[in-house]
Amino acid sequence: xxxxxxxxxxxxxxxxxxxxxxxxxxxxxxxxxxxxxxxxxxxxxxxxxxxxxxxxxxxxxxxxxxxxxxxxxxxxxxxxxxxxxxxxxxxxxxxxxxxxxxxxxxxxxxxxxxxxxxxxxxxxxxxxxxxxxxxxxxxxxxxxxxxxxxxxxxxxxxxxxxxxxxxxxxxxxxxxxxxxxxxxxxxxxxxxxxxxxxxxxxxxxxxxxxxxxxxxxxxxxxxxxxxxxxxxxxxxxxxxxxxxxxxxxxxxxxxxxxxxxxxxxxxxxxxxxxxxxxxxxxxxxxxxxxxxxxxxxxxxxxxxxxxxxxxxxxxxxxxxxxxxxxxxxxxxxxxxxxxxxxxxxxxxxxxxxxxxxxxxxxxxxxxxxxxxxxxxxxxxxxxxxxxxxxxxxxxxxxxxxxxxxxxxxxxxxxxxxxxxxxxxx
Numbered sequence: 292x293x294x295x296x297x298x299x300x301x302x303x304x305x306x307x308x309x310x311x312x313x314x315x316x317x318x319x320x321x322x323x324x325x326x327x328x329x330x331x332x333x334x335x336x337x338x339x340x341x342x343x344x345x346x347x348x349x350x351x352x353x354x355x356x357x358x359x360x361x362x363x364x365x366x367x368x369x370x371x372x373x374x375x376x377x378x379x380x381x382x383x384x385x386x387x388x389x390x391x392x393x394x395x396x397x398x399x400x401x402x403x404x405x406x407x408x409x410x411x412x413x414x415x416x417x418x419x420x421x422x423x424x425x426x427x428x429x430x431x432x433x434x435x436x437x438x439x440x441x442x443x444x445x446x447x448x449x450x451x452x453x454x455x456x457x458x459x460x461x462x463x464x465x466x467x468x469x470x471x472x473x474x475x476x477x478x479x480x481x482x483x484x485x486x487x488x489x490x491x492x493x494x495x496x497x498x499x500x501x502x503x504x505x506x507x508x509x510x511x512x513x514x515x516x517x518x519x520x521x522x523x524x525x526x527x528x529x530x531x532x533x534x535x536x537x538x539x540x541x542x543x544x545x546x547x548x549x550x551x552x553x554x555x556x557x558x559x560x561x562x563x564x565x566x567x568x569x570x571x572x573x574x575x576x577x578x579x580x581x582x583x584x585x586x587x588x589x590x591x592x593x594x595x596x597x598x599x600x601x602x603x604x605x606x607x608x609x610x611x612x613x614x615x616x617x618x619x620x621x622x623x624x625x626x627x628x629x630x631x632x633x634x635x636x637x638x639x640x641x642x643x644x645x646x647x648x649x650x651x652x653x654x655x656x657x658x659x660x661x662x663x664x665x666x667x668x669x670x671x672x673x674x675x676x677x678x679x680x681x682x683x684x685x686x687x688x689x690x691x692x693x694x695x696x697x698x699x700x701x702x703x704x705x706x707x708x709x710x711x712x713x714x715x716x
Contacts, residue, residue, distance in 0.1 A: 304330040304423065307442060307452040309430045309465070311338050313406075314602030314619025315458035316413040316422075320358065321627035322456075323420040330452070331417070332428035332442070334459075340410035343485040344516050344523030346501065346613040347404060349397035349695045354624045356399060363412055368404030369515045370394075372499045378677055379506025382566035385680035388691075390501075396688060397695050403501060403514050403523070405485065409616075433457070433465050435596035454637055455598045456626070458619065461585060463604035469595040472587060477609055477663065478533035479584040480553030482526045482576040488515070491522050494571040498522075504569050507669040509561045511569045524572050527584065527610075528561035529667065553581050584609055586660070589653040594641045599626070606652035611662040614655050614694065621698045622648055628700055647702050654708060655694065661711075675714040 304327075308319045311333030319329045347355070347364070355361040374388040390401045417424060432443035433455065441451035457465030461474065488498065496502075501514040509528040516523050530553040555578045562573045586607045593600040602619030625648055629640040668676050688695075690709045699705040 302328070304328045304452045306330070306454045306456060307332060307440075307450060308456045308458055309442060310458035310460060310602075310604075311335070311414075311424070311426070312340065312458065312460065312602070312619075313410055313413060313616045314623065315456075316410065316417050317620045318456055318458060318601060318623030318626065319422045320413060320416050320420055321623040322630065323417070323422050324358070325627040325631045327630065328423075330423040330450070331425060332430055332444075332450070333424070333426045334429040336427050338410070338414050338424065338426060340407045342406040343483045343525075344403055344514060345406045345409060345616055346514070347402040347409075348613065348617060349394070349399040349401060350698055351617040351620055352399040352402050353397075353697065354620055357624070358416070360412060360416060361399075364402060364404060364409065365400070367408040367412065367517070368402045369517070369519055370400050371403055371501050371514055374401070374501040375497065375503070376680060377502060377504045377566075378673075379504035379509060379511060379562075379565045379569055382504070382568060383677070385505070385677055386683045387685055389685055392686060393688075393691075393695070401501075403516060405516050405521075405523075406616075408517070430459065430464060433468055433598050435598065440597040453597065454630075454641075456601050457598060457604050458601045459604050461587070461603045461607045463600065465595075465598060465600060466587075466604050469598065469600070470590055470592075472590070474585040474587055474607075476533065477584045477586065477660075478529055479527055479609075479663070479667075480530050480533075480557070481582040481584055481610065482558055482578070483582070484524045484576045485516055485521050486524065486575050488520055488522050490575065491572065495568040496522060496572075503666075504565065505666040506565055506569075507673060508667050509565070510666050511562070511565070511572065513568075513572065524576060526558060526562065526573060526576050528558065530557055530583075532557065533583075553583055555581075586656065589649075589656050591649055592645070593649060594645045597637070597641070599641055599644065601626070605648075606656055608652075608656045609659040609663050611659045611666065612655055612694070614659070618652050618655060621651075624698060625700060643701070647699050647705065650702065651699060651705055672714060679712055679714060 306329045308315045308331045311331050319331045322329045376385045394400045429445040430442045431445050434441050439453040440455040504511040512525040532552040586609050593605045601622045608615050626644045629643040633639040693706045
């Protein structure tokens with residue numbers, strides 16, 4: 292058996308966190324607050340985040356408040372006034388959420404923020420808390436030991452701790468080793484952009500709302516960022532060439548300018564028939580990168596000895612519920628709670644973490660897939676969907692209570708799911 296050769300200092304950590312994204316950093320911070328020594332291993336040469344805007348619902352801002360980070364997040368982001376759904380073809384409003392009332396209901400705000408700003412906030416918090424942050428550490432293997440778990444690095448070195456948290460994303464090495472399943476392609480692709488608000492003021496944009504335009508095999512999202520100085524845009528569509536390529540043809544980084552399907556010419560064609568506001572936004576999208584929309588089927592086992600999957604390594608969703616990063620932040624908060632509650636019995640903590648998080652995240656993953664189908668309906672089904680949406684009361688929270696309320700710590704705290712409304716109702 293190979294003796295561990297720590298990649299950094301001589302002091303063995305209590306926990307190794309593999310992955311320095313939003314999930315990994317938020318978990319490292321939570322575990323450090325719980326009194327554990329934490330080392331984060333990030334494969335890149337520096338910490339950073341790729342992307343544009345991210346939406347943080349009350350089930351996340353509640354945790355940021357518990358961490359003492361909500362005020363800083365507020366100062367970096369925007370509290371939008373409403374979330375509005377419109378038809379992408381005729382721009383007609385279908386339904387909305389009053390986000391001020393939503394904050395009153397759940398006690399915490401709905402916040403939109405630049406992904407890099409949230410990542411930097413968490414990185415600063417980890418540094419201040421004393422998390423050991425290591426870059427250029429590519430983890431290529433995992434194994435359990437008598438006292439915990441060990442990771443193997445690409446350069447041949449090893450490191451170990453009583454617990455290893457694999458927060459290494461959609462293309463997780465730990466997921467491949469312990470589960471061995473494949474990513475699932477939705478055949479949809481996402482383009483993003485964050486542009487100065489002055490560039491879009493003549494495009495009919497709503498500067499204080501989160502707006503999603505849903506259309507046949509496509510949708511378009513807009514919302515403000517950085518105090519309203521920027522506008523985030525996301526354009527998603529079904530790629531006509533996706534079926535000719537193997538599932539998961541995107542690079543492991545998740546965004547590429549030379550992917551085998553979903554190129555810029557498809558972007559333009561997908562939105563030709565949409566309303567003026569959407570069509571005016573499409574030329575502003577970044578065209579050197581796009582994100583093929585991939586997820587994985589839910590699995591029941593996230594804990595493998597002393598290695599625990601977390602975030603997208605455990606439950607990568609499609610993006611329609613805007614809960615992917617939030618679920619990772621919740622995972623870390625729940626894990627830290629149980630490690631504190633059951634100390635020093637780490638196996639009991641891991642069992643409690645898995646017992647409550649698997650079912651919640653399965654619900655989010657399956658609902659995200661269903662929402663994607665609902666948003667992209669065509670023909671008569673689109674018209675029936677629009678009628679059902681328009682009939683919804685603005686202050687009906689039956690579709691959000693199960694996800695925006697307090698994060699469950701035990702299975703009995705998990706709220707009941709909403710009851711779907713048939714389109715023929």
